Amino acid sequence: MPESHLTVAGLSESELLARIFPRLNNLHPNGGAAASALLLGPGDDAAIVAAPDGRTVVSIDTQVQDQDFRLVWRNGYRTTGFDVGWKAAAQNLSDINAMGARSTAMVVSLTLPPETPVSWVEDFADGLSHAIHDLGADGCSVAGGDLGRGRELAVTVAILGTLAGQQPVLRSGARPGHTVALAGTVGHAAAGLALLESGPAVDLLSPALRTIMDRQCRPLPPLAAGPAALASGASSMMDISDGLVRDGHRLAAASGIVLNLDPAALKLLTEPLAAAADAVDADPMAWVLGGGEDHGLLATFPADVQLPPGFAAIGSVEALAPTESTGVKIAGRPADTVGWDHFAD
Amino acid sequence: MPESHLTVAGLSESELLARIFPRLNNLHPNGGAAASALLLGPGDDAAIVAAPDGRTVVSIDTQVQDQDFRLVWRNGYRTTGFDVGWKAAAQNLSDINAMGARSTAMVVSLTLPPETPVSWVEDFADGLSHAIHDLGADGCSVAGGDLGRGRELAVTVAILGTLAGQQPVLRSGARPGHTVALAGTVGHAAAGLALLESGPAVDLLSPALRTIMDRQCRPLPPLAAGPAALASGASSMMDISDGLVRDGHRLAAASGIVLNLDPAALKLLTEPLAAAADAVDADPMAWVLGGGEDHGLLATFPADVQLPPGFAAIGSVEALAPTESTGVKIAGRPADTVGWDHFAD
Numbered sequence: 001m002p003e004s005h006l007t008v009a010g011l012s013e014s015e016l017l018a019r020i021f022p023r024l025n026n027l028h029p030n031g032g033a034a035a036s037a038l039l040l041g042p043g044d045d046a047a048i049v050a051a052p053d054g055r056t057v058v059s060i061d062t063q064v065q066d067q068d069f070r071l072v073w074r075n076g077y078r079t080t081g082f083d084v085g086w087k088a089a090a091q092n093l094s095d096i097n098a099m100g101a102r103s104t105a106m107v108v109s110l111t112l113p114p115e116t117p118v119s120w121v122e123d124f125a126d127g128l129s130h131a132i133h134d135l136g137a138d139g140c141s142v143a144g145g146d147l148g149r150g151r152e153l154a155v156t157v158a159i160l161g162t163l164a165g166q167q168p169v170l171r172s173g174a175r176p177g178h179t180v181a182l183a184g185t186v187g188h189a190a191a192g193l194a195l196l197e198s199g200p201a202v203d204l205l206s207p208a209l210r211t212i213m214d215r216q217c218r219p220l221p222p223l224a225a226g227p228a229a230l231a232s233g234a235s236s237m238m239d240i241s242d243g244l245v246r247d248g249h250r251l252a253a254a255s256g257i258v259l260n261l262d263p264a265a266l267k268l269l270t271e272p273l274a275a276a277a278d279a280v281d282a283d284p285m286a287w288v289l290g291g292g293e294d295h296g297l298l299a300t301f302p303a304d305v306q307l308p309p310g311f312a313a314i315g316s317v318e319a320l321a322p323t324e325s326t327g328v329k330i331a332g333r334p335a336d337t338v339g340w341d342h343f344a345d
Numbered sequence: 346m347p348e349s350h351l352t353v354a355g356l357s358e359s360e361l362l363a364r365i366f367p368r369l370n371n372l373h374p375n376g377g378a379a380a381s382a383l384l385l386g387p388g389d390d391a392a393i394v395a396a397p398d399g400r401t402v403v404s405i406d407t408q409v410q411d412q413d414f415r416l417v418w419r420n421g422y423r424t425t426g427f428d429v430g431w432k433a434a435a436q437n438l439s440d441i442n443a444m445g446a447r448s449t450a451m452v453v454s455l456t457l458p459p460e461t462p463v464s465w466v467e468d469f470a471d472g473l474s475h476a477i478h479d480l481g482a483d484g485c486s487v488a489g490g491d492l493g494r495g496r497e498l499a500v501t502v503a504i505l506g507t508l509a510g511q512q513p514v515l516r517s518g519a520r521p522g523h524t525v526a527l528a529g530t531v532g533h534a535a536a537g538l539a540l541l542e543s544g545p546a547v548d549l550l551s552p553a554l555r556t557i558m559d560r561q562c563r564p565l566p567p568l569a570a571g572p573a574a575l576a577s578g579a580s581s582m583m584d585i586s587d588g589l590v591r592d593g594h595r596l597a598a599a600s601g602i603v604l605n606l607d608p609a610a611l612k613l614l615t616e617p618l619a620a621a622a623d624a625v626d627a628d629p630m631a632w633v634l635g636g637g638e639d640h641g642l643l644a645t646f647p648a649d650v651q652l653p654p655g656f657a658a659i660g661s662v663e664a665l666a667p668t669e670s671t672g673v674k675i676a677g678r679p680a681d682t683v684g685w686d687h688f689a690d
Contacts (some may be wrong), residue, residue, distance in 0.1 A: 045443035046404035051396030059391035060452040098390035107405040158503030
């Protein structure tokens with residue numbers, strides 16, 4: 001059988017693993033071993049990861065075909081193994097980033113339909129490795145995993161991280177008077193999704209629109225910003241995976257406050273999305289307020305703190321008025337009842 | 346809609362989580378908090394787990410419907426949420442046990458078809474909690490998770506553990522002259538599978554056969570035995586998830602030796618399986634040698650070490666003869682070429 005037609009049904013688990021392992025943990029600078037937290041790598045019943053300050057930060061995230069991505073999108077783009085590997089890594093690295101921590105290791109479970117090409121799985125491993133390296137998480141190794149069969153393609157990553165002796169930045173620390181700030185982008189992954197689902201055929205996209213589309217498939221969480229926010233004294237933080245307003249509500253609820261966002265700052269965030277909005281006849285403010293999956297960071301800082309590099313102010317924290325509920329406002333009006341269309345023009 | 350007909354499609358993620366959380370981490374003795382390694386529990390972007398000796402042991406395992414279990418078996422038994430939660434916990438607890446470590450926390454990702462009854466998910470959470478408690482892993486908490494939709498039911502658990510300052514027991518340390526020993530059972534889960542797939546209708550099973558059947562659905566890994574083996578000076582160890590011969594080959598390859606198993610000891614292991622073998626007209630020795638999923642421990646000990654409680658000797662480690670490959674023998678003959686039928690009567 002020609003190599004290009006080989007599917008996972010044609011290999012044993014150990015043969016498939018032998019194709020994956022060389023593609024993992026191979027992009028670290030300085031040979032990798034020096035900076036790695038991996039004390040015992042894949043091959044035994046479990047791996048061992050250093051936790052130098054006596055604590056491990058941990059999270060888990062799953063992507064399933066047709067739920068979290070389409071194998072083939074309506075604009076003709078075919079999701080690559082590289083895309084799925086990248087996104088699985090990026091989503092999980094972002095959860096550690098959102099605590100102000102650095103990722104040390106991930107374990108990966110891959111569920112594959114038998115007809116999956118082996119080349120897709122190799123590409124997946126490359127995407128995982130490149131995301132770790134290109135996003136600047138070189139201290140993170142792949143410590144082990146699990147391979148299995150299923151009717152649909154699914155990938156679960158569990159990720160470990162270290163706070164290096166510092167206290168985590170939780171969702172619950174925002175206080176009235178603090179500055180609300182954002183690192184990374186919002187709305188780009190949502191704009192990319194719109195291009196994939198209702199945009200022109202992928203081959204006809206301009207390079208600029210293609211870049212936006214790629215943010216749905218390969219998001220760019222700002223991994224330097226989390227530890228920088230912790231070091232600067234951020235009072236609260238979370239990653240935006242479900243949208244600025246929805247996740248803002250969660251942070252507001254955990255902190256018992258109101259986030260009052262500045263319409264001018266929000267308007268600025270729509271500018272990189274203008275061409276994509278034109279292409280699909282959409283409102284870019286809806287993407288900024290409602291779009292998830294960019295994995296930017298929403299954080300608050302005491303007013304006397306200079307925002308660390310990568311963060312821009314987008315509002316302020318306010319105390320609850322009597323009988324008021326926690327939540328998100330825009331220029332003082334509740335974001336959910338105002339609706340974002342008010343800020344679209 | 347009556348509560349009994351409520352499916353996960355009828356609840357938001359937060360409503361479903363609100364039904365799961367009270368069922369987790371609620372069975373620990375002494376109120377739980379004292380013994381728990383959980384420094385920050387579910388609700389933020391990531392959890393934080395204590396790693397008192399500066400290292401975290403980590404593993405991951407996935408179960409998918411129709412691959413790892415049937416929703417309805419051929420004998421009419423319907424897999425419960427409790428079964429799936431129990432097995433997910435047990436498999437993962439076993440991986441930590443196999444290093445000689447103790448589990449501290451797990452994170453759980455659950456992929457659910459929309460038609461899944463909410464009661465099934467509640468039952469899943471109960472099974473997870475009860476396995477942790479009943480198997481004696483009360484130091485292990487559920488630290489967080491991920492809920493999502495899919496066409497098929499899948500559960501992934503990633504588990505963390507601690508070695509409490511000790512060195513792990515690897516697969517690679519078996520040396521000629523060491524005793525080969527087993528803790529827990531082998532073949533019971535395989536016998537249970539045979540009853541589920543080709544046995545009498547579940548309602549007609551005797552209590553004894555039902556107990557064997559239950560070992561496929563709710564395995565009993567011997568969680569005290571792993572740390573006891575480490576403390577006693579075991580030279581190598583792994584859990585038997587794919588069968589004694591197959592996993593024995595892996596341990597032999599990692600250690601560069603031959604495991605020579607004692608037919609009389611193997612025969613003894615078939616005795617509890619005799620009634621099940623009669624019921625489905627099978628060879629119980631095939632289950633002992635080839636059956637996985639009991640998650641017993643295969644370990645080796647220096648000859649002068651007294652086997653810790655729970656372990657029974659089943660053979661000895663031999664050096665490789667010139668030109669010989671690593672592997673498993675029975676009474677000096679290669680297990681794969683001899684075949685286990687020679688030892689069935």
